[in-house]
Amino acid sequence: MPSEFDLISRHFSRATGHTDLAGGDDGALLTASAGMQLVVSTDMLVAGTHFFSDCDPESLGWKTLAVNVSDIAAMGATPRWATLALSLPVADEAWLTAFARGFYDCATTFDIDLIGGDTTRGPLNLCPTIFGEVPSGCAVTRDGARPGHDLWISGQPGRAALALAALRGELELGPAYRDEFMLALHRPQPRVALGKALRGLASAMLDVSDGVLGDLGHIIERSQVGCVLDTDSIPIAALTAACPDPQRTMQALLHGGDDYELLFTAAAAHREQILAISHTLALPLHRIGRIDDQRGHLRTQAANGTEKPLPACGFDHFN
Incomplete structure (x- = not known):
């Protein structure tokens, strides 16, 4: 053995390629x-x-x-x-x-x-x-969101959660989507190029590992703000095409984990630059809400203006 x-x-x-001393000693040496x-x-x-x-x-x-x-x-x-x-x-x-x-x-x-x-x-x-x-000084942290800033999400959150549910036998995915969704679960694509492109534009940012709402709660808490999600702007169509259960798909998008997409806020003045980044990277970026001054409050808003409170809860290993 x-x-x-x-x-x-x-x-x-x-x-x-860029290490002074790697494995084989008591520690590595880096510059x-x-x-x-x-x-x-x-x-x-x-x-x-x-x-x-x-x-x-x-x-x-x-x-x-x-x-x-x-x-x-x-x-x-x-x-x-x-x-x-x-x-x-x-x-x-x-x-x-x-x-x-x-x-x-x-x-x-x-x-x-x-x-x-x-x-x-x-x-x-x-x-x-x-x-x-x-x-130095350019890292994007979670505490920079301010009232009036837009809320954005990259890619298609929810695919990994639906893939996991399919593996558990809880649902069937349409055959045209199964491989794509399984790939999202098993081989997530870190958004390194996007993160670097958003320096100086994003005011707060994190990756979605424990669900959009759960991770959004960290931005709300650290930035001491509130947030309104626009239900008509949430990217749900691709999920419902794969799984026509609207409750299950919305649950996967808002609460499912393992997406590793970037959730970020930015001033409205940066919208055109952000859309240009989306085009350059061939990566969908969805503006799904706005930050307000209702500290600690998260809610949705429908097209008719009706608001509904939401819990900022995602996956928790101890609950």
């Missing part, structure tokens, strides 16, 4: 670029909580890194380095080969060096830490 160090050497040791701040984030994935234990290991390798890259994107930063801590029930060579292939596929796509980590025996648990860079 291979040792811990054999596993690391065989599966997680590759040449790095941040001049005029940059470091952005650091950790996002753990646990079997049975974040993924099925029998899921495809190559897709899991991609997702393990991608969900961390998404945190860097949400601050308008560029991902640069990552570490990976693995708890494995057994040293399955075939599983590790496929997992590493997916992990490095994501790392190559976003030009990230794997610079170290750890392995141990135990329940399947995947814990990367990612490091990125952003020009």
